[in-house]
Amino acid sequence: MLDIYYAASPNGMKLPLFLEEVAEQGAPLAHRLIPVKLSAGEQFRPEFLAISPNNKIPAIVDHAPVDGGAPLSIFESAAILQYLAEKSGKLLAPDPRTRIETLQWLTWQVAGLGPMAGQSGWFRVHSQQRDDYAIDRYVRETHRLYGVLDRHLAGREFIAGDAYSIADIACWPWIYSHAGHGQSLEDFPDIARWFEAIRQRPATQRAFAHYVDPYARVRHPAIEEQVA
Structure with missing residues (x-):
């Protein structure tokens, strides 16, 4: 299960777009979308900073990471997209x-x-x-x-x-x-x-x-x- 921390912004919408696309291609990733209310300052809460130290969305926590270890938190949209592409085997060519x-x-x-x-x-x-x-x-x-x-x-x-x-x-x-x-x-x-x-x-x-x-x-x- 993936916890997806996002907001309705261009950066935030990358992950819903990715998740819908891989589901369309037959490789759905179980996830929960967790809105972060930026106008309320939720990005500065200690529990969010523990996941995303730069206080930015999106960020994720993978409770079933590819290495089988403890939950893995990732921030920065490029790193998240690459990680999820590799996890799903979609949207990043192997060649x-x-x-x-x-x-x-x-x-x-x-x-x-x-x-x-x-x-x-x-x-x-x-x-x-x-x-x-x-x-x-x-x-x-x-x-x-x-x-x-x-x-x-x-x-x-x-x-x-x-x-x-x-x-x-x-x-x-x-x-x-x-x-x-x-x-x-x-x-x-x-x-x-x-x-x-x-x-x-x-x-x-x-x-x-x-x-x-x-x-x-x-x-x-x-x-x-x-x-x-």
């Missing part, structure tokens, strides 16, 4: 070239796309004060990163080639919030094609059935005028 391509794009998401898009969304949507410099900086860098992914997807069905993988699962929830990040998928036709194909998957439909995009509301309406 070394495809595997490393998957892992490098997984790393790209957590090191680049997520942080930059998150800052774009924060300053455009959640910040109490308008900061034009920060908005311009992060929206432009997010635009550049979208361009990197768009060029990579040209001629590819998925990020790591022909097979859907944890790289797609890591990136897709962030692209879901593209409007809040100041991006239009009309500028990125290959991302748009890839995004829609994943949106139509039954597992995606189930995972995101009740999801509310946390970046959907723009606090400063005039921001729309300055986004390139």
Whole structure:
């Protein structure tokens, strides 16, 4: 049994998306979804910090780890996705070239796309004060990163080639919030094609059935005028 600590955010939704997909592929992982109320500060509680010392979601506790030992706690979404892919035997190819391509794009998401898009969304949507410099900086860098992914997807069905993988699962929830990040998928036709194909998957439909995009509301309406 897996305890899945998450919240309805792009990072948090990676795990419900993964779990629905492996169930769809015939390798379900028994789990409990445990919401963490970030607005109430539950991520700072000692019992949560014992699992996720960086006070971030998602985090998991595997009560039946692959080594058969004591319960194993894991934090950081990339590490969790790799662990669960290896545990289930799904969404991470065994051949070394495809595997490393998957892992490098997984790393790209957590090191680049997520942080930059998150800052774009924060300053455009959640910040109490308008900061034009920060908005311009992060929206432009997010635009550049979208361009990197768009060029990579040209001629590819998925990020790591022909097979859907944890790289797609890591990136897709962030692209879901593209409007809040100041991006239009009309500028990125290959991302748009890839995004829609994943949106139509039954597992995606189930995972995101009740999801509310946390970046959907723009606090400063005039921001729309300055986004390139």
